[in-house]
Amino acid sequence: MRRWLAAVCAAAAAASAGAQVLDFTADERRALLRHGPWPPPWRADPTNRVSGNPDAIALGERLFFDPRLSAGGVFCASCHVPHRAWQDGRQRARGLVEVERNTPSLLNVRYQRWFGWDGAGDSLWAQSIRPILDSREMGGGAARAAALVRGDPDYRCRWQRAFGAPPPLQDEAVLAGIGKALAAFQETLVAGRAPFDDFRDALAAGDREAAARYPLAAQRGARIFVGRGRCHVCHSGPLFTNGEFHDIGVPFFNPDRSVDPGRHGGIRRLAANRFNLLGPYNDDAGGRSALKTRHVTLEHRNFGEFKVPSLRNAALTAPYMHNGSLATLADVVRHYSELPLERLHSDGEAILRPLGLSPREASDLVAFLESLTERGAAPPRPALPPCLDFPDRVGVDKR
Amino acid sequence: MEERRGALRRGLAALALAAPLASACACDLAGARRLDGSAVSLAYRTIPAPIPLGEHFALEIAVCPRGAAAAPAAPRADAWMPEHRHGMNYRPDMRELDRGRYRSDGWLFHMPGRWEFVFEAAGERLTDRVDVE
Numbered sequence: 001m002r003r004w005l006a007a008v009c010a011a012a013a014a015a016s017a018g019a020q021v022l023d024f025t026a027d028e029r030r031a032l033l034r035h036g037p038w039p040p041p042w043r044a045d046p047t048n049r050v051s052g053n054p055d056a057i058a059l060g061e062r063l064f065f066d067p068r069l070s071a072g073g074v075f076c077a078s079c080h081v082p083h084r085a086w087q088d089g090r091q092r093a094r095g096l097v098e099v100e101r102n103t104p105s106l107l108n109v110r111y112q113r114w115f116g117w118d119g120a121g122d123s124l125w126a127q128s129i130r131p132i133l134d135s136r137e138m139g140g141g142a143a144r145a146a147a148l149v150r151g152d153p154d155y156r157c158r159w160q161r162a163f164g165a166p167p168p169l170q171d172e173a174v175l176a177g178i179g180k181a182l183a184a185f186q187e188t189l190v191a192g193r194a195p196f197d198d199f200r201d202a203l204a205a206g207d208r209e210a211a212a213r214y215p216l217a218a219q220r221g222a223r224i225f226v227g228r229g230r231c232h233v234c235h236s237g238p239l240f241t242n243g244e245f246h247d248i249g250v251p252f253f254n255p256d257r258s259v260d261p262g263r264h265g266g267i268r269r270l271a272a273n274r275f276n277l278l279g280p281y282n283d284d285a286g287g288r289s290a291l292k293t294r295h296v297t298l299e300h301r302n303f304g305e306f307k308v309p310s311l312r313n314a315a316l317t318a319p320y321m322h323n324g325s326l327a328t329l330a331d332v333v334r335h336y337s338e339l340p341l342e343r344l345h346s347d348g349e350a351i352l353r354p355l356g357l358s359p360r361e362a363s364d365l366v367a368f369l370e371s372l373t374e375r376g377a378a379p380p381r382p383a384l385p386p387c388l389d390f391p392d393r394v395g396v397d398k399r
Numbered sequence: 400m401e402e403r404r405g406a407l408r409r410g411l412a413a414l415a416l417a418a419p420l421a422s423a424c425a426c427d428l429a430g431a432r433r434l435d436g437s438a439v440s441l442a443y444r445t446i447p448a449p450i451p452l453g454e455h456f457a458l459e460i461a462v463c464p465r466g467a468a469a470a471p472a473a474p475r476a477d478a479w480m481p482e483h484r485h486g487m488n489y490r491p492d493m494r495e496l497d498r499g500r501y502r503s504d505g506w507l508f509h510m511p512g513r514w515e516f517v518f519e520a521a522g523e524r525l526t527d528r529v530d531v532e
Contacts, residue, residue: 295489295505
């Protein structure tokens with residue numbers, strides 16, 4: 001009897017130990033709550049008149065998987081692979097040839113302010129045009145892309161439905177429309193809810209029982225993330241990124257010993273890009289969408305800065321950093337724990353310092369990062385039915 | 400005639416006295432924070448308020464001379480995070496709305512924490528710290 005009682009008590013103690021919520025301070029709770037709720041509400045992109053348009057989404061989806069946009073049979077999904085969280089798992093992207101940077105995931109891409117590791121794109125549609133034109137990635141061009149859309153009856157049909165007119169006569173205008181359809185499709189790629197989201201919402205609701213389902217190691221990692229680690233200063237908000245650019249001591253030499261200028265080069269390319277939001281293809285020309293492009297400044301410190309990546313679905317998007325140089329989340333945590341201060345700009349920000357984490361603290365931080373990953377895989381996408389409307393009305397808009 | 404000249408002189412004197420007062424009143428922006436230097440006062444408010452983290456916002460600024468000081472030229476404005484030793488990634492503009500009243504667009508605070516506004520007006524440097532969450 002005594003043994004039975006002891007066993008029951010031990011089981012109860014174990015259960016209560018396994019259902020525990022750390023005693024977070026008010027500051028810690030407030031900081032954690034700012035990482036939600038998830039997902040954010042839908043807001044159409046005012047710079048893209050077909051944002052959220054189902055016909056444009058269907059057109060963009062078909063273009064995304066079409067190798068004919070490329071001179072060498074490469075397509076968007078060659079690097080942004082659906083079953084790999086819309087990245088490729090490689091250290092560096094490989095289009096027609098291998099390039100210097102890692103392929104970022106497209107999940108949640110619609111919530112970003114700048115696009116690409118250097119932010120050379122100020123809209124998702126402009127960024128979608130860039131690899132089509134890049135001779136090392138898809139090696140296509142405006143003429144090839146426009147001819148494809150005009151010559152394929154299914155594309156002509158879908159274009160008519162999405163834009164309400166046939167493809168325009170100017171190749172460049174067709175390319176802008178292709179970028180907008182591709183963007184409309186990518187806007188649908190939103191990560192599902194992660195264990196952290198349930199924990200965060202339970203904290204917000206004061207539901208200790210639900211909060212206690214979140215593993216203790218992840219809770220301890222969350223405490224480091226918003227506390228001693230101050231990770232949330234840059235990885236802020238529901239997306240776990242402030243959308244801006246920082247130098248975190250990752251080498252910016254390319255394999256051929258050339259230098260990747262990072263944000264410095266990105267701002268210069270942005271200014272030179274005819275498809276930027278100050279150009280003729282912004283559908284919100286009089287609005288506030290171009291404020292960032294008009295006011296962004298080029299500073300010397302931008303050399304070697306790269307965009308702060310979102311941490312959502314981090315467990316699915318290895319390898320990490322702009323050059324894919326860190327293979328695992330444990331490697332990323334070790335990087336910050338042993339930060340090479342000598343690699344940071346001497347005139348730069350005074351934000352980073354080595355965290356000096358113990359093995360258990362490092363493991364807890366990894367557990368927290370893994371908890372930002374959605375549960376389960378998205379269901380396979382059904383094949384698009386053919387577009388058979390407007391068979392006699394499609395053509396080329398000669399306006 | 401002499402009486403009319405006297406009335407005109409008195410009217411002009413009253414106007415001269417009223418001008419600095421009117422300028423001082425221009426610094427009374429509703430909901431604004433006011434900074435006083437030795438020769439100039441400056442009031443500013445953010446649009447929207449409070450400052451949204453990671454989103455563009457604007458400033459409305461009023462500048463007025465103190466005492467008999469001359470009306471100041473357009474102010475300059477910037478912001479930085481003293482603790483982090485970095486500023487913004489954006490350069491705001493400044494345009495005059497009315498005499499002594501300005502609007503500045505293009506502001507964006509990309510990090511939570513303490514930011515310091517730095518205004519320069521009439522050769523004076525006026526600062527104000529705000530916490531952004």
